[in-house]
Amino acid sequence: MDFNLSEEQQLLKDSVDRFILDDYDFEKRRKTSSTDDGFSRDNWKTFAELGWLAVGLPEEYGGFGGPIETMIVMEAIGRGLVTEPYLPTVVLGAGLVVEAGTEEQKTEILGAVAEGNCMLAFGYAEPTSRFNLADVTTKAEEQGGGYVLNGHKSVVYGAPSADRIIVSARTSGGVRDRDGISLFIVDNNAKGVSRRDYPTADGLRASEVMLENVEVGADAMLGAEGAALPVIEKVVDRGIAALCSEAVGCMEMLKDETNEYLKTRKQFGVPIGKFQVLQHRMVDCFIELEQSRSMTYMVTLKLDEDEKERRKAASSAKAQIGKGGVFIGAQSVQMHGGMGMTDELKISHYYKRLMQIDTMFGNRDWHLKQFAALTQ
Amino acid sequence: MDLAFSPAEQAFREEVRAFLDAELPDDLRDKVRHRRELQREDYLRWQRILHARGWIAGSWPKEHGGCEWTPAQRHIFDEESHAADAPPLLPFGLQMVGPVIYTFGRPDQKEYFLPRLLSGEHWWCQGYSEPGSGSDLASLQTAAVRDGDDYVINGQKIWTSLAHHADWIFCLVRTRKEGKHQEGISFLLIDMKTPGITVRPLVLMDQGHHVNEVFFENVRVPVANRIGEENKGWTYAKFLLGNERAGIAEVAWNKKLLQRLKEMAADTPASGDRLLDDALFSRKVAETEVKLTALEYCNLRILAAMQEGSPPGGEASMLKLLGSEVTQAITELTVEALGYYAAPYEMADHAPGSNWSPVGPEAAEGVMGQHLFMRAITIAGGSSEVQKNIIAKMVLGL
Numbered sequence A: 001m002d003f004n005l006s007e008e009q010q011l012l013k014d015s016v017d018r019f020i021l022d023d024y025d026f027e028k029r030r031k032t033s034s035t036d037d038g039f040s041r042d043n044w045k046t047f048a049e050l051g052w053l054a055v056g057l058p059e060e061y062g063g064f065g066g067p068i069e070t071m072i073v074m075e076a077i078g079r080g081l082v083t084e085p086y087l088p089t090v091v092l093g094a095g096l097v098v099e100a101g102t103e104e105q106k107t108e109i110l111g112a113v114a115e116g117n118c119m120l121a122f123g124y125a126e127p128t129s130r131f132n133l134a135d136v137t138t139k140a141e142e143q144g145g146g147y148v149l150n151g152h153k154s155v156v157y158g159a160p161s162a163d164r165i166i167v168s169a170r171t172s173g174g175v176r177d178r179d180g181i182s183l184f185i186v187d188n189n190a191k192g193v194s195r196r197d198y199p200t201a202d203g204l205r206a207s208e209v210m211l212e213n214v215e216v217g218a219d220a221m222l223g224a225e226g227a228a229l230p231v232i233e234k235v236v237d238r239g240i241a242a243l244c245s246e247a248v249g250c251m252e253m254l255k256d257e258t259n260e261y262l263k264t265r266k267q268f269g270v271p272i273g274k275f276q277v278l279q280h281r282m283v284d285c286f287i288e289l290e291q292s293r294s295m296t297y298m299v300t301l302k303l304d305e306d307e308k309e310r311r312k313a314a315s316s317a318k319a320q321i322g323k324g325g326v327f328i329g330a331q332s333v334q335m336h337g338g339m340g341m342t343d344e345l346k347i348s349h350y351y352k353r354l355m356q357i358d359t360m361f362g363n364r365d366w367h368l369k370q371f372a373a374l375t376q
Numbered sequence B: 001m002d003l004a005f006s007p008a009e010q011a012f013r014e015e016v017r018a019f020l021d022a023e024l025p026d027d028l029r030d031k032v033r034h035r036r037e038l039q040r041e042d043y044l045r046w047q048r049i050l051h052a053r054g055w056i057a058g059s060w061p062k063e064h065g066g067c068e069w070t071p072a073q074r075h076i077f078d079e080e081s082h083a084a085d086a087p088p089l090l091p092f093g094l095q096m097v098g099p100v101i102y103t104f105g106r107p108d109q110k111e112y113f114l115p116r117l118l119s120g121e122h123w124w125c126q127g128y129s130e131p132g133s134g135s136d137l138a139s140l141q142t143a144a145v146r147d148g149d150d151y152v153i154n155g156q157k158i159w160t161s162l163a164h165h166a167d168w169i170f171c172l173v174r175t176r177k178e179g180k181h182q183e184g185i186s187f188l189l190i191d192m193k194t195p196g197i198t199v200r201p202l203v204l205m206d207q208g209h210h211v212n213e214v215f216f217e218n219v220r221v222p223v224a225n226r227i228g229e230e231n232k233g234w235t236y237a238k239f240l241l242g243n244e245r246a247g248i249a250e251v252a253w254n255k256k257l258l259q260r261l262k263e264m265a266a267d268t269p270a271s272g273d274r275l276l277d278d279a280l281f282s283r284k285v286a287e288t289e290v291k292l293t294a295l296e297y298c299n300l301r302i303l304a305a306m307q308e309g310s311p312p313g314g315e316a317s318m319l320k321l322l323g324s325e326v327t328q329a330i331t332e333l334t335v336e337a338l339g340y341y342a343a344p345y346e347m348a349d350h351a352p353g354s355n356w357s358p359v360g361p362e363a364a365e366g367v368m369g370q371h372l373f374m375r376a377i378t379i380a381g382g383s384s385e386v387q388k389n390i391i392a393k394m395v396l397g398l
């Protein structure tokens, strides 16, 4: 057993941490997050130059590293509350291509992702699916050697800036059948694709993606027809691990900031950290963070185990992170008093991100139910 | 002991309901129902309608223009008003400074301020908190120095709710630096148009402008605008805080929010089921409803005791604690009910004629914003931690 980083991993960590510290201060982040894109394309170029967009991709396509490297990058993304669409592009989009893509698809897409020339998004949710990845009503019908897509994908993070959107669609079977789901790579500006773009409460960008008679070639299909669900689940579990790492970064930042505030804010002639109720609350935050970090290591190291072990790891980690993140977020606001309510302090922004992290890929209730079913 | 409403009380409920049916404008109802931000004029329109009916101040004594309603009547009025999606009545004038003026004010102060407060001609805001004095309110520093018939005010208030709408502000100011903090504070009524007052907006996490900083630079306020005695302001402030807390359980509003949560969960598809049929979710809703029921009966008991003359003591802190916890539980569950559709967050453009529509289901509108703003209710008006300190000290003797 070893929880230490290798020398190369430590170098990667130093490099992302330094970038967040030196080049991603909160005021800069506030500015870029309020532009139309909601992020900075210059930053994206820097990410490419520093190699972070190649993390987790196979070496033959210019990539390096695996889940641990992704964890390192995502934790820094959490600390900096980074708005660049790293998760949709590198972890989800490229992850699906790595898992299921043909040689041509990999060659075409992965290199471009690593170089910063291709952004991706993944549309898996629909208005009535809630958190069930198998609940797919979007249809793909064969026509003239290709497919015609019709459907509505909801709250697709990263879609406004994506070059291509990967969507799940049904090629056969009933609405919630595990079989019959396929993946398609769709050009964002293809005929029949329309979007309603919007900012999200956590300062990112997402879209409703409407597909109306979108014609794609057979080469747009990612993986085998009708067999996409296991691939989706595997990549979403990687997404969950990445999200857990991001959450740990957010929680750590909140813990540090709030701890510092308790030492400096004075009421009744003493630092408010002298009040035992706040000491104990801070201890609870610290313990939530430590549990969340441990669960993040656990799921990260179990991503390549068999399906049942992997899913158990992902659901248990996500349930802990959802609870811990929202707790630390809400308590950080509370312990900052009125200041915690402001848009000016970063505290509330981290809280809002942690709320979305609890929801993304299924909230705490959803994952508790998955975990219960897997461990009965 | 008897929980049933009397025939007279039931008749009163019918009367209130008929009034709301007839007089509450549809566009106001609509705004409240869609959790849209109410503008100054929205609040005032409803205040004027209630004022015309003589129902603007349910709890006030009749001699000052109130209704002297019993706790049961007030409960009925609140319940019906929220059920009908009536705009809330803001507490700053009606619940806070009004009772201070009629309890401690001079006859000429009562005569001038009370009718204008009731009619809505004067919009009041509360200038207590300062950057260095939040929970430790008594340490406030804004200085009032006597100069002839005036006080000259210098200092800063913060978190002043809706000061950007206000005509008048009631302030706690320091009139003596020596001695105990509590014994050097005076209670002043200040015209917001007085030269030297600057109001600066503070944006909160829901991106809304609800609160402000208010700066005072050599602001001259007639000594005649002081309530009661110099350096006795803390007594009046504590009286006011007691009143504020008594009104703060928000039982009727919480009931309405909970009902809407249940409607939403019944309409929310959850992969083949209704969300309300989800065992984990419905358990949380039920738990919240039980807590709200306990609050409802605590509230009625304490209001009844106040009616019989016992002052709002530490028990009122309990109402504030429970009420704010229930509201936060409901708004959290409402966000949770929306699933992914809680995320879209556009600052909506509700100008008449705009074709803006919410992303996702219609009921999603305003939900996240309300949840975020409601994080403040365990902080403002005395934080939950401070309320617990009060109960520990005043009720339990610890």
Ligand SMILES: Cc1cc2nc3c(=O)[nH]c(=O)nc-3n(C[C@H](O)[C@H](O)[C@H](O)COP(=O)(O)OP(=O)(O)OC[C@H]3O[C@@H](n4cnc5c(N)ncnc54)[C@H](O)[C@@H]3O)c2cc1C
Pocket (backbone or CB within 6 Å): A276
């Ligand atoms: C089953 C059992 C086995 C034990 N075994 C051993 C043993 O092997 N060796 C040994 O030396 N002792 C032992 N103890 C004693 C134990 O260490 C003491 O009971 C413990 O330190 C608490 O002290 P107390 O009982 O005097 O309670 P008190 O100290 O009087 O505490 C009463 C309550 O006040 C709280 N409290 C006290 N101080 C604070 C504070 N500063 N802040 C907040 N809350 C506070 C406590 O948490 C507790 O709830 C044992 C006790 C039990 C019950």
Ligand SMILES: Cc1cc2nc3c(=O)[nH]c(=O)nc-3n(C[C@H](O)[C@H](O)[C@H](O)COP(=O)(O)OP(=O)(O)OC[C@H]3O[C@@H](n4cnc5c(N)ncnc54)[C@H](O)[C@@H]3O)c2cc1C
Pocket (backbone or CB within 6 Å): A265, A267, A268, A272, A275, A277, A278, A334, A335, A336, A337, A338, A339, A341, B125, B126, B127, B128, B129, B131, B133, B134, B135, B136, B158, B159, B160, B161, B162, B210, B211, B376, B379, B380, B381, B382, B383, B384, B385, B386, B389
């Ligand atoms: C939306 C909003 C509207 C408001 N409207 C008004 C208004 O209209 N007029 C007005 O005057 N004020 C208003 N306030 C101010 C409000 O009353 C203060 O924010 C509140 O009193 C807390 O003070 P603070 O923000 O300085 O926090 P602090 O007092 O600095 O508290 C920070 C943290 O320390 C805790 N703490 C402090 N002392 C203790 C203690 N002794 N024991 C344990 N824990 C403690 C607090 O509970 C809190 O968690 C408003 C605030 C908000 C957020």
